Every structure is written in C-alpha cells, then in structure tokens.
Amino acid sequence: xxxxxxxAKHSPQAYKAMIGLEQALANSGLETSLLELIRLRASQINxxxxxxxxxxxxxxxxxxxxxxxxxxxxxxxxxYFTPRERAALAWVExxxxxxxxxxxxxxxxxxxxxxxxxx
Numbered sequence: 748x749x750x751x752x753x754x755a756k757h758s759p760q761a762y763k764a765m766i767g768l769e770q771a772l773a774n775s776g777l778e779t780s781l782l783e784l785i786r787l788r789a790s791q792i793n794x795x796x797x798x799x800x801x802x803x804x805x806x807x808x809x810x811x812x813x814x815x816x817x818x819x820x821x822x823x824x825x826x827y828f829t830p831r832e833r834a835a836l837a838w839v840e841x842x843x844x845x846x847x848x849x850x851x852x853x854x855x856x857x858x859x860x861x862x863x864x865x866x
Contacts, residue, residue: 777866779809781832784819785839791820792843831861 755762772782783806790798803816818825822836834857841850 775866780806780811781835783809783811784815784828784832785835787816788819788822788836788839789843792840834858834861 783802787799787802787806790802806816807813812827815827818827819836822828822833828836834854837854838850838858841848841854
C-alpha cells in the first residue's frame with residue numbers, strides 16, 4: 748500500500764482542515780477507543796485497505812483488543828460492544844451508507860440515550 752498522491756503537499760488547505768477536524772475530535776470528550784472504532788468501521792465499509800490498516804493499528808495502540816477488532820465488521824452479532832458503542836456504530840453505518848439506507852430516525856434517536864448533543 749502506498750499513497751498515490753501526496754495530498755497534504757498538493758492540497759495544504761484541505762489537509763489543514765482535516766487536521767483541524769481531528770483536533771476538534773480529540774478535544775470533544777469522546778473516548779479515543781470509540782473514535783478509533785468509528786474510523787475503522789467507516790474505512791471497512793468504504794473498502795479502503797490503507798485506512799483499515801492504519802486505523803486498526805491506531806486502535807491497537809489505543810488499547811483496543813484483538814477480539815473487538817476482529818469482529819468489528821460483524822459488531823451486531825457479538826457481545827463485545829457496549830450500548831454506547833453500538834449506537835455510534837449504527838449511526839456510522841447509516842452515514843457511511845447514506846445513499847443506500849438513509850439515516851433512520853430510530854438510529855438517530857438511539858444516540859440520544861448515550862451521547863450529549865456536543866458529542
């Protein structure tokens with residue numbers, strides 16, 4: 748796997764915006780483990796091998812277990828994830844597959860039981 752384009756070099760404004768988003772997420776109060784699971788699951792759905800590898804490694808560095816990483820693609824079928832994580836993963840799947848599924852109100856409402864509006 749390699750980068751095809753050094754996009755940070757060729758599009759510094761976009762890179763700066765992405766770094767700003769990452770900084771905002773780091774300061775959001777959301778757990779690092781949850782953020783890594785979200786990034787990894789979206790990458791799995793998008794089929795990006797580079798991103799799956801990167802986010803799986805980042806999740807391991809953040810203390811994520813192999814059992815959870817290995818079953819993330821089938822998270823609904825396991826008991827490894829908390830209700831909070833399940834609500835977030837369901838919403839990530841909705842947003843990543845928006846043209847296919849839309850964003851069902853029930854999935855959106857499930858977030859309110861586990862997340863504050865700022866999160």
